[in-house]
Amino acid sequence: MNDIWLTTGETATLLGVSRQHVVDLCDRGELVCTKAGTHRRIRRSEVQRLFNPQLTREQEKSLWLHRALMGHLMLxxxxxxxxxxxxxxxxxxxxxxxxxxxxxLEQWEQVLSGGVDVVVDVLTGLDEVSSDLRQNSPFAGVLSDVERRQALRSFREHWDHEHTAA
Incomplete structure (x- = not known):
């Protein structure tokens, strides 16, 4: 098999999940695949997309702010x-x-009831659900105004450095 296309089994191994989970991801449209007869084939680049999702500027800014509040959560x-x-x-x-x-808000209630580890997963997750939840975050007031301004300034510098055309 060439290096560009992967079987569901190979994809499962790369993702560290079951083959059936990969099939389910394909069936739900969360993982783009092509069918060769009855077999699904997934581009390696599609698997890489799951590891490195592209966040919008607003999504990345929200992630940055939530990472900043992690210190308070841990302490x-x-x-x-x-x-x-x-x-x-x-x-x-x-x-x-x-x-x-x-x-x-109801989803956040469920997350909060799961404890600190579940909260951390959502605060730092790159998946779509985590990203969406961060847009309606209940953590207002955790960062002081000074901390929030510092985090936003740091984010702008990061964004300008990492995302400007070379």
């Missing part, structure tokens, strides 16, 4: 999780029960 997890829970409790009555914001 005083109970306080930070309590702040997030209180924010959710305060914000829920202000949103439509069937709206996107409410759905995000």
């Amino acid at each position: 005083d997890p109970q306080k930070v999780l309590q702040m997030a829970t209180e924010n959710i409790t305060r914000w829920k009555p202000k949103h439509r029960a069937d709206g996107i914001a409410m759905r995000s």
